[in-house]
Amino acid sequence: MGRSRGGFTTKIHLACEQGHKPLWLLVTAGQRGDSPQFEPVLEAIRVPKPGCGRPRSKPLRVRGDKAYSSRANRAYLRRRGIRCTIAEPATHQ
Numbered sequence: 001m002g003r004s005r006g007g008f009t010t011k012i013h014l015a016c017e018q019g020h021k022p023l024w025l026l027v028t029a030g031q032r033g034d035s036p037q038f039e040p041v042l043e044a045i046r047v048p049k050p051g052c053g054r055p056r057s058k059p060l061r062v063r064g065d066k067a068y069s070s071r072a073n074r075a076y077l078r079r080r081g082i083r084c085t086i087a088e089p090a091t092h093q
Helices: 035-043 071-080
Strands: 002-004 007-016 022-029 061-064 083-086
Touching (some): 022 035, 035 071, 071 083
Parallel strands (some): 061 083
Antiparallel strands (some): 002 007, 007 022
């Protein structure tokens, strides 16, 4: 629980596949920002392969809202070779 303008709250940071199956879930205090949780959530993704082998940990594409549009997040995705669709706030255009 964390304090925000609305009182004590929590935030759920969720990574899911296109079919809406949850891949990773992180719960933080309500006053914590969204953008700093971007990398920890993506780093925790592990999708087991059918049969044997190392689980897949790199998504092909990431979609996110304006809260994740920072330069640091975009640079992280470029370094890992992950394509993204993230809206930019009107103040950045």
